[in-house]
């Protein structure tokens with residue numbers, strides 16, 4: 001990782017975030033990230049000047065329409081979708097995945113198979129499992145119970161010519177690893193199946209590239225990527241075309257629009273578009289382009305490394321702790337770090353750390369099936385500390401001290 005230049009100081013970065021101007025330490029970013037001032041200001045300005053319905057021929061509506069269109073263009077750049085597919089906006093990834101599974105379900109016949117990674121957040125499991133009631137065979141792809149790794153060879157053994165969908169997380173919101181998406185897509189496509197990847201826990205840390213992975217469907221939640229409470233569903237053109245979305249019969253013509261049921265958050269769209277300015281700052285770019293996204297996330301990844309090193313270093317040094325996920329720092333490991341202690345409950349540890357002004361979380365984080373698959377009690381779950389690029393090494397040291405005190409108390 002030494003080759004990646006960390007040109008941007010964290011002081012400058014943190015000064016962009018109004019929410020970071022207190023002593024509180026945010027290590028609950030996998031639950032939701034903070035938003036920079038440019039996003040917050042754009043949303044407020046929009047609500048003051050253009051808070052009306054789109055597509056009418058008067059100035060405020062024209063301004064709202066412009067923002068709505070630009071938000072779609074922006075998220076297409078975010079996932080590198082230009083020329084290969086479209087992006088629908090929605091209130092959350094859970095809603096968009098639910099709509100997608102229902103739409104895909106209408107194209108399936110009894111006996112078709114769906115393979116689901118148990119490492120998924122429930123948002124990319126439950127909508128597919130519901131299709132069992134129409135005769136679809138649901139098969140789970142489990143990780144190794146000890147190493148927590150998912151083997152692509154094992155996946156291949158679950159695929160057959162009836163397999164229509166493979167549903168995987170790009171990164172698990174509990175393990176912090178990165179799945180080999182390109183290999184998964186290749187394996188799925190070799191039997192004619194499509195891949196639906198949940199990128200919610202990936203997109204805050206790295207540039208999503210749907211062209212590189214060849215994935216058919218991809219979702220991410222904007223509120224975990226420094227933006228508003230919205231989400232994005234990418235679909236490849238040929239994958240979206242045959243689907244009937246949840247929208248009204250007269251709104252099925254646009255590939256994205258058929259999944260955009262009702263009005264979108266137009267003020268959220270304004271916030272999304274303004275995120276360009278923050279990414280430009282991170283990347284050191286004057287103009288915004290796809291290259292800006294790639295550069296910005298390279299800087300972000302570089303800043304995450306010392307934080308991950310500090311936290312994992314401490315956890316690995318303890319005989320009484322089990323890290324749930326990869327124990328080593330690396331470019332494909334994100335700072336979403338989960339662990340359990342031999343005797344102290346996740347709740348006990350998490351409460352003690354939160355009482356020190358450091359936000360962490362305990363529980364199964366909606367990855368209850370993953371907990372069961374790797375020998376963690378889903379009722380108690382894990383302690384999860386999740387950083388992003390604005391977390392400093394000092395904050396990581398504060399977290400480590402608080403964890404040590406909580407464990408040794």
Ligand SMILES: Cc1ncc(COP(=O)(O)O)c(C=O)c1O
Nearest residue numbers: 092093094121123173200201221
């Ligand atoms: C990996 C993952 N997928 C899906 C979701 C659900 O996202 P949303 O809140 O946008 O429905 C979450 C939320 O925590 C998540 O972490």
